[in-house]
Amino acid sequence: MTIIKFSRRAEGLTSSAIREILKLTEREEIISFAGGLPAAQTFPVQALQSACERLFADAPAAALQYAPTEGFQPLRQWIADRHGADVGNVLITTGSQQALDLLAKVFIDPGSKVLVEAPTYLGALQAFSLSEASYAEVPTDDHGLQPELLTEALAADARFLYTIPNFQNPTGRRLTLKRRLTLVARARELGLLLVEDNPYGELCYSNSPLPSLQSLNPSGVVYMGSFSKIMAPGLRLGYVIAPAEIHGKLVQAKQASDLHTPSFTQRLVYEVLKTGMLEGHLAAVCDLYGKHCSVMLDALSRHMPPGVRWTRPEGGMFIWVELPEHIDAMALLEEAVANNVAFVPGAPFYARNPRTNTMRLAFVTVIPDKIEEGIARLGSLIA
Amino acid sequence: MTIIKFSRRAEGLTSSAIREILKLTEREEIISFAGGLPAAQTFPVQALQSACERLFADAPAAALQYAPTEGFQPLRQWIADRHGADVGNVLITTGSQQALDLLAKVFIDPGSKVLVEAPTYLGALQAFSLSEASYAEVPTDDHGLQPELLTEALAADARFLYTIPNFQNPTGRRLTLKRRLTLVARARELGLLLVEDNPYGELCYSNSPLPSLQSLNPSGVVYMGSFSKIMAPGLRLGYVIAPAEIHGKLVQAKQASDLHTPSFTQRLVYEVLKTGMLEGHLAAVCDLYGKHCSVMLDALSRHMPPGVRWTRPEGGMFIWVELPEHIDAMALLEEAVANNVAFVPGAPFYARNPRTNTMRLAFVTVIPDKIEEGIARLGSLIA
Numbered sequence: 134m135t136i137i138k139f140s141r142r143a144e145g146l147t148s149s150a151i152r153e154i155l156k157l158t159e160r161e162e163i164i165s166f167a168g169g170l171p172a173a174q175t176f177p178v179q180a181l182q183s184a185c186e187r188l189f190a191d192a193p194a195a196a197l198q199y200a201p202t203e204g205f206q207p208l209r210q211w212i213a214d215r216h217g218a219d220v221g222n223v224l225i226t227t228g229s230q231q232a233l234d235l236l237a238k239v240f241i242d243p244g245s246k247v248l249v250e251a252p253t254y255l256g257a258l259q260a261f262s263l264s265e266a267s268y269a270e271v272p273t274d275d276h277g278l279q280p281e282l283l284t285e286a287l288a289a290d291a292r293f294l295y296t297i298p299n300f301q302n303p304t305g306r307r308l309t310l311k312r313r314l315t316l317v318a319r320a321r322e323l324g325l326l327l328v329e330d331n332p333y334g335e336l337c338y339s340n341s342p343l344p345s346l347q348s349l350n351p352s353g354v355v356y357m358g359s360f361s362k363i364m365a366p367g368l369r370l371g372y373v374i375a376p377a378e379i380h381g382k383l384v385q386a387k388q389a390s391d392l393h394t395p396s397f398t399q400r401l402v403y404e405v406l407k408t409g410m411l412e413g414h415l416a417a418v419c420d421l422y423g424k425h426c427s428v429m430l431d432a433l434s435r436h437m438p439p440g441v442r443w444t445r446p447e448g449g450m451f452i453w454v455e456l457p458e459h460i461d462a463m464a465l466l467e468e469a470v471a472n473n474v475a476f477v478p479g480a481p482f483y484a485r486n487p488r489t490n491t492m493r494l495a496f497v498t499v500i501p502d503k504i505e506e507g508i509a510r511l512g513s514l515i516a
Numbered sequence: 517m518t519i520i521k522f523s524r525r526a527e528g529l530t531s532s533a534i535r536e537i538l539k540l541t542e543r544e545e546i547i548s549f550a551g552g553l554p555a556a557q558t559f560p561v562q563a564l565q566s567a568c569e570r571l572f573a574d575a576p577a578a579a580l581q582y583a584p585t586e587g588f589q590p591l592r593q594w595i596a597d598r599h600g601a602d603v604g605n606v607l608i609t610t611g612s613q614q615a616l617d618l619l620a621k622v623f624i625d626p627g628s629k630v631l632v633e634a635p636t637y638l639g640a641l642q643a644f645s646l647s648e649a650s651y652a653e654v655p656t657d658d659h660g661l662q663p664e665l666l667t668e669a670l671a672a673d674a675r676f677l678y679t680i681p682n683f684q685n686p687t688g689r690r691l692t693l694k695r696r697l698t699l700v701a702r703a704r705e706l707g708l709l710l711v712e713d714n715p716y717g718e719l720c721y722s723n724s725p726l727p728s729l730q731s732l733n734p735s736g737v738v739y740m741g742s743f744s745k746i747m748a749p750g751l752r753l754g755y756v757i758a759p760a761e762i763h764g765k766l767v768q769a770k771q772a773s774d775l776h777t778p779s780f781t782q783r784l785v786y787e788v789l790k791t792g793m794l795e796g797h798l799a800a801v802c803d804l805y806g807k808h809c810s811v812m813l814d815a816l817s818r819h820m821p822p823g824v825r826w827t828r829p830e831g832g833m834f835i836w837v838e839l840p841e842h843i844d845a846m847a848l849l850e851e852a853v854a855n856n857v858a859f860v861p862g863a864p865f866y867a868r869n870p871r872t873n874t875m876r877l878a879f880v881t882v883i884p885d886k887i888e889e890g891i892a893r894l895g896s897l898i899a
Binding site for chain 2: 135228
């Protein structure tokens with residue numbers, strides 16, 4: 134009999150609630166606000182197809198061979214230029230989920246303290262927990278993380294603070310300019326490293342971008358970006374811009390993790406980017422997502438009973454709903470699925486102190502008529 | 517000032533010797549036996565190009581959207597069928613390097629004992645070391661790992677034994693059928709889990725395949741396969757076939773590591789495989805690599821001074837050379853590079869007790885005339 138002895142962290146792995154829910158809600162008849170998927174009709178299929186043809190015409194062997202761990206140089210340069218960074222600080226990752234895994238490897242020992250927003254992105258908690266992080270939560274309000282509550286005691290011995298300043302997953306909130314300045318100043322005072330995750334920043338309907346935390350203090354911030362929401366997630370392309378010392382460790386960790394991100398997909402995306410199509414493409418995506426967001430916000434005002442609150446995002450893919458305290462969103466989900474509508478309960482997004490009366494609604498993949506219908510159903514269930 | 521506190525394992529990361537050497541040997545004029553790259557002229561470019569066209573014609577959105585962590589179902593099924601396994605036990609990974617990382621996550625706590633061959637694949641040591649494994653070495657001889665030396669003391673508390681039975685990297689050795697049977701029986705007696713890494717098994721020039729360890733004991737062996745050497749490494753596609761309990765943990769670890777392997781490359785490779793081109797393709801690759809191997813073996817017999825020994829592989833990409841005891845291969849490399857020829861010193865392939873008089877020669881990417889010339893230069897340097 135083979136003796137199977139898992140690692141301590143593997144013993145701690147449990148099936149993700151979201152994952153199990155997503156399985157439930159794949160039925161055609163379900164109106165699902167649960168998935169975190171971008172809308173497939175926004176994928177730049179034509180541009181990718183032409184890029185593919187050029188790639189096979191020009192340099193097929195290089196796109197199929199082993200390649201440097203840091204990533205495809207022209208793609209790194211494009212990213213550096215877009216962010217006013219040095220190409221030497223850019224690392225291409227296999228989706229930004231891998232960036233989370235690499236940061237965990239490079240910074241987290243068993244028991245290391247990591248600061249996160251309450252709530253925060255579930256995938257980040259999964260990545261950090263696999264390195265046995267312990268968590269402290271930074272309080273948030275309607276405008277996101279509250280930097281004035283970032284005390285010395287809270288920050289003491291923390292390896293970093295992980296934050297999603299733009300249209301956060303799960304809340305859709307955006308950190309104000311004033312808070313960005315305060316957060317960066319406070320972190321600098323405390324000697325606290327910031328990890329800024331920005332998959333949604335380009336999905337800004339109001340076209341009013343705010344400066345990244347990294348632009349405010351390049352030596353104190355690790356920046357994570359992604360092509361999943363602005364091009365296509367199935368390509369699994371993300372990136373990290375990090376101070377030199379951290380970049381070097383991330384590259385070594387990545388070499389041990391998957392050698393390098395597929396050369397083929399990196400070159401494909403670069404071929405698309407260099408046509409200059411991104412700005413027009415983003416405008417179209419923002420237009421679509423902004424309309425969907427309005428439809429859901431309208432539907433919420435019409436169908437939600439008193440005592441229900443929700444965020445009003447200016448970008449991204451998610452609305453966060455707070456139900457009256459006595460309603461358990463997990464129990465509500467069971468009823469909702471029985472009524473052919475789905476969402477993600479908010480509790481799993483909390484590292485320590487789950488608020489069970491919360492839920493996340495994704496609005497980008499459901500057509501407007503169905504958004505109206507789904508929210509109406511949810512409204513009557515809650516009432 | 518931001519305080520950067522790396523994890524203990526990140527502190528332990530050092531730049532890979534091979535990596536630095538590869539940078540040195542990119543110069544045009546160098547005859548390099550150093551790289552572990554497959555020959556680019558074997559990449560099935562036409563087949564991949566047609567596959568790409570079909571993919572864009574048929575299901576572009578699905579190839580670009582988020583997808584299940586386990587991998588693309590038809591590709592998993594193809595792999596299961598080829599190995600006589602159940603599709604439920606197959607997990608697609610972002611190259612087989614990721615499989616090593618996932619195994620490390622699932623099995624290795626800081627200090628956990630892992631058994632490896634002496635020497636073994638450097639990338640495996642990098643992946644396991646990032647999880648702070650400690651190592652014990654199983655002795656090898658000209659026929660690979662010596663299962664009769666796998667004692668109870670050696671196996672005690674080991675999380676698994678990692679082995680490359682076919683045309684091992686770095687030695688090119690293949691485990692005999694008799695040893696496979698002994699190894700599997702011995703591991704079963706000891707309750708020891710085997711991890712079988714098989715990237716080179718299909719590159720068998722003599723067309724005399726031996727049964728996998730997994731086929732001899734499916735419940736006691738985790739099997740790792742790869743498309744890097746039989747199709748193209750830049751696609752980063754590997755897979756793991758594991759007993760159900762282990763498979764489940766690997767899937768969860770993968771979800772936290774990169775969500776899933778790119779849908780696009782998985783579907784691309786499946787499109788190629790389903791045309792049935794693989795067998796003919798493999799025959800052509802084996803023919804080419806077998807010829808290169810013969811050329812290098814001939815050159816070695818003509819140019820190496822007495823006291824030098826080398827392996828005679830029946831497959832794969834590497835020949836292992838043992839120099840007279842007093843020659844340090846690392847010092848030799850410096851002289852060699854000055855003479856425009858390169859190889860990889862053998863020491864980094866040992867987990868514990870490096871033999872500094874060894875080296876690895878890769879023969880598949882250098883044209884026959886240059887193999888002759890490069891080995892002649894090495895021979896005179898050694899003499």
